[in-house]
Structures are given as structure tokens and as C-alpha cells.
Amino acid sequence: MRILVTSDTHGDSGSLRRAILAQPNADIVIHLGDGGEDVEKVRFSFPNKTFLQVRGNCDWGSSVPETGEYMAGDRKLFFTHGHMYGVKSGDYTIITEARSRKADIVLFGHTHKPREDYEDGLYIMNPGRLSGWEPTYGIIDITEQGIVLNVMKLP
Template structure:
């Protein structure tokens, strides 16, 4: 199997500049770029060319999809914002979404908290927020997710593209 690297950001809440900066830094260097919603930008904005994006609870443009399923070779990735799965109240519905797609990776946002965890075969990744972080880590972050035959790695980066090592995790496949 080939190896893949995915750039994942979320919850930019109108800050087009931060999305553009991250896109320019990684375009052509990763397999795919993802934005997990709450951009508050029009779905027709040219910035979305080359970025997989879903609708968040603060996105009122009907041009966005609620979920996105992508296949990269033998890797299945499902993307959603998370509000429709009620992630503020538990993980069951998000987990059911991932299971229904037999996902290797499930990307979500909404909580503004950088985290990565595994349930069953699926690694769940919230890249945090590039504008309004919440929780214990008050750093504006995004994530790089690496997938190969043996493992899925998740590393978080600050807006100056520096590794935030205390949150890095590696999961067996």
C-alpha cells in the first residue's frame, strides 16, 4: 500500500487568510487538504479549489455537504463537522458514521479541541481550531495525518507551521 498524508484544519470562522496560508504551505506536498467546517466563507470561494470542505453549524451556505467520504487506495476517510452527530454529548453517532463507511480515519471539528483517538479500526481526528482554540491547549492548531501499512500518525502544528509535539500520537493499523 502507498502512504498518504492529509492536512486537516477546522473552525476558521471567517479568517480566510489563515486558510490561504495553510493551503499555500501544503498544497502539492500532501495527498489531500481538508477543512472540517465552520469556515463561514461562501462555498463558491475560490479558496476551496483543492480543499475538501464540509458544512459546520456556522456555515449557512447550502453549497456545502454535511459529510464527505473519500477513498485513497485502500484507505477510507470520512469527514464531517460533528454537530449533526451530537459530539457535544457523546461519540456514539460519530462512531456509527465512521462504522457505516468502514472508515480508517474520521475527521471532525466543532469542539475546537485538538485530539486524536481510536475506536475499533477508526482513528478519529479533531485538528482543533485555527482561530478559536478551546480546552486545555490554547494554541491555534491544525493536523497532519499520515497513513501507511502499519500505522496512522497524527501530528498537530501551530500556525507558524511548528510541531506541537505533546499532542502527537501513533496508532497501529
């Protein structure tokens, strides 16, 4: 299973569309906030994909939840924008929350800094940002052999 992870599009729905087109094998698209309207602009162009999203600190007036969980096979993903967990100051709080939810993978944005990591049984990913200069997104491959995280530059 391949999952496309995006964040911080900040009105750049074109980059979101390009990321989805660059990953045709991704069945699931997760948007981690700050660009909820961008998801609404592109989702109907991709009816065969499942879209999951949370709201970020710049998604004013959105009724989308601030956190989400998703079971990808037998792997649990916990995802959020990150501002509620103070990720610009460190990752202790968000990692503690992910562990309390028994997540295998934690996803967050907000910092605009890409990250892929593994720490004591927990996979950690920040896909960076899809807006601005050198946009990035994340890919998660979940197979019987394990989990692989990759941060990619948008072509």
C-alpha cells in the first residue's frame, strides 16, 4: 500500500495536483493542514483515491478535525498538523501522543521542514511543504516486509 502525505499547500492546489499525479500508485492522500481548501479543489478529479485531512492553524473556519487516525492494514497512523503539539519547539509532545494512541506511524506538518525518522518502534514523518520554493511531499510504503518512508521533491 502506498500513501501520499502532503502538508502546508497554503493555496497552491496546483502543486497538490502535481504531487498526486506524480504518485499514481498512491491510493490514499493525507493532507496535514494549512490548505484544506486545496484538497476540496482537487479531490473530485481523483475519484479513485481516498482523501484524509486535518486542519492546520491557517485553516480558519474549517470544520475538519485537528487530529486523525487511520488503519493501513495492521498499521496505525496518527496524523495532525502539529501546532497543537508544539512541533516547532520539539517532538516530545507529539511522539508521546502517538505512543499513547499506540500508533506505528506519526505524521505532522507545520514546520515546513521535511523529516523521516524511526525511533523505538515509531515511524515519524513530516513531508515538508508543497507551497513555495522546492516543494516536498512524503510517501509511505507499507508492505508485508515493513514500512518505508520517503520525502520527495515535487518534480
